[in-house]
Amino acid sequence: MTDLVMRTLDANSAHLFHTMPDPLALAEKHRRTTFRPEWQRIALRDGRTVARAAWWGRAEDTEPLLINWLDVAEGEEAAGAELLRTAPWRPDELDLDLPGGWRDDAGLRAAAETRAAAARLAGYAPLVERFLYRWTPDRGLPERPGRLVFTPEPDDAVFLDLLRRIHSVTLDAHARRAIAQGGVEQAAQEELDIFHWMPSPRSWWQIARTRAGDPVGIHIPARNPSGPCVGFIGVVPEHRGHGYAYDLLAECTHFLAAEGAEFIAAATDRSNFPMAAHFTKAGYPVVRERVNFWADGAVSAG
Structure with a gap:
């Protein structure tokens, strides 16, 4: 297996963050979220993005408060963990957001387990599972x-x-x-x-x-x-x-x-x-x- 290349993005390369499949529909989940390009990182193998992560904070924050986007290609759990471990920021919290009913879909369950495995390898342990709700008029x-x-x-x-x-x-x-x-x-x-x-x-x-x-x-x-x-x-x-x-x-x-x-x-x-x-x-x-x-x-x- 070829070596990984880690890349921290900027305004000119931010588009590279979106060069992975999105089985967990995180782009839709975060359509209202503002991410700083310089707090986004990708891991590449043979020029292909195999892991990506986004750290989040408010406009006034000088350091990220949490990781709330983590995507890892199947079989690349170690790459996802390395992406997190080599980052210059180490917030305490990482949120893995998932579609409702994900346990009942084999593909979604596998995608969730891959990302959870990467988080664990990077030194994060699960604390709790939560339901996310949305009321509309x-x-x-x-x-x-x-x-x-x-x-x-x-x-x-x-x-x-x-x-x-x-x-x-x-x-x-x-x-x-x-x-x-x-x-x-x-x-x-x-x-x-x-x-x-x-x-x-x-x-x-x-x-x-x-x-x-x-x-x-x-x-x-x-x-x-x-x-x-x-x-x-x-x-x-x-x-x-x-x-x-x-x-x-x-x-x-x-x-x-x-x-x-x-x-x-x-x-x-x-x-x-x-x-x-x-x-x-x-x-x-x-x-x-x-x-x-x-x-x-x-x-x-x-």
Whole structure:
């Protein structure tokens, strides 16, 4: 087998990134994503592109935040791993996005396994599988149960306290990873940092309370760099078991629709069966799936 040639692209060579087949429809998935050519790399063998990867960050970031496009030709897992290992950036996170129902299609399953093998060889371990959702106005607005009162709250300390309570008992794999590393305080702070990271207004954040005034949870209508999204839904442990997460999701959907959202993206862990059921009830179809990988040294939970 001939030697590999690794190439980091630039504005003049960016077109070379698209010289591979796209069985996982990643070009469609990332049609709203802006990639910097200089954060894209390809691996060539005999002049043929056998692996490609794109690192992503916001316009103001000086280093990429994650890898969210990885393609590897069949039998070239080692080339894909080398492409990642020799890059000048080493973000903790790698996302492998897949078409919905990929396990039921032999070709898609093989393509996914090839890319996952390359990620593992490069030192990334799977953390969690997630469902990716997309609500559109033709789905209709979910009914508001009317059980809760929603209000904004300007004090971050109030949100941080509720996040501590929410993450004290959680099914979320990312929160569990943070708890394993630094306790509930780290998980809550990381969540709050993500809320601030999003470019949507701080005034959108809302707390849900019972009509008697008891805090039930929070919902974060948001925009990420690709558009409107459900930033967070969380219910404190003492109020679980009543389906309140659906109330929060319905309110979040109504809020973003009133802001003119033409779509709303959302996600939850595949293993979070209650939340997945709420998304289905609220009219959010699964449009993609994701396997989230973390660098081996960063993975310490479920």
